[in-house]
Amino acid sequence: MDPRSTPAALTVAVRTSEQGVVVRPEGELDQDTAGLLGEALENAFDGGSGRLVIDCGGLDFCDSTGLNLLLHSRLTARDVGRKLMLADPGPMVSRMLEITGTRAIFHIYPSVAEALAVQDG
Numbered sequence: 001m002d003p004r005s006t007p008a009a010l011t012v013a014v015r016t017s018e019q020g021v022v023v024r025p026e027g028e029l030d031q032d033t034a035g036l037l038g039e040a041l042e043n044a045f046d047g048g049s050g051r052l053v054i055d056c057g058g059l060d061f062c063d064s065t066g067l068n069l070l071l072h073s074r075l076t077a078r079d080v081g082r083k084l085m086l087a088d089p090g091p092m093v094s095r096m097l098e099i100t101g102t103r104a105i106f107h108i109y110p111s112v113a114e115a116l117a118v119q120d121g
Contacts, residue, residue, distance in 0.1 A: 019116040020051035026058030029066035057088035
């Protein structure tokens with residue numbers, strides 16, 4: 001079977017509103033799929049200003065490559081004057097952030113709606 005015809009283990013949806021850009025990866029975020037999310041985030045950085053919310057609610061799995069992508073994206077957001085937020089981190093993502101000690105460096109919200117409703121100030 002041609003690997004290019006195999007369905008991706010990750011899909012990424014992007015939506016833009018007045019409050020910001022929401023990027024929702026669904027599936028497994030790992031070494032083989034991180035490029036797809038990275039490309040979507042890069043386009044989101046290039047395409048606007050304001051907050052950028054990564055909706056983690058659809059992630060079934062995230063390995064160290066995925067975590068590194070999130071960490072790098074946080075730094076990129078800071079460098080370009082944007083606020084990166086994580087929303088709806090399920091038990092697996094929350095545990096990964098706890099274990100690695102990275103939870104404290106992210107802006108984390110229970111839902112996308114709550115992340116978008118936060119007043120900057």
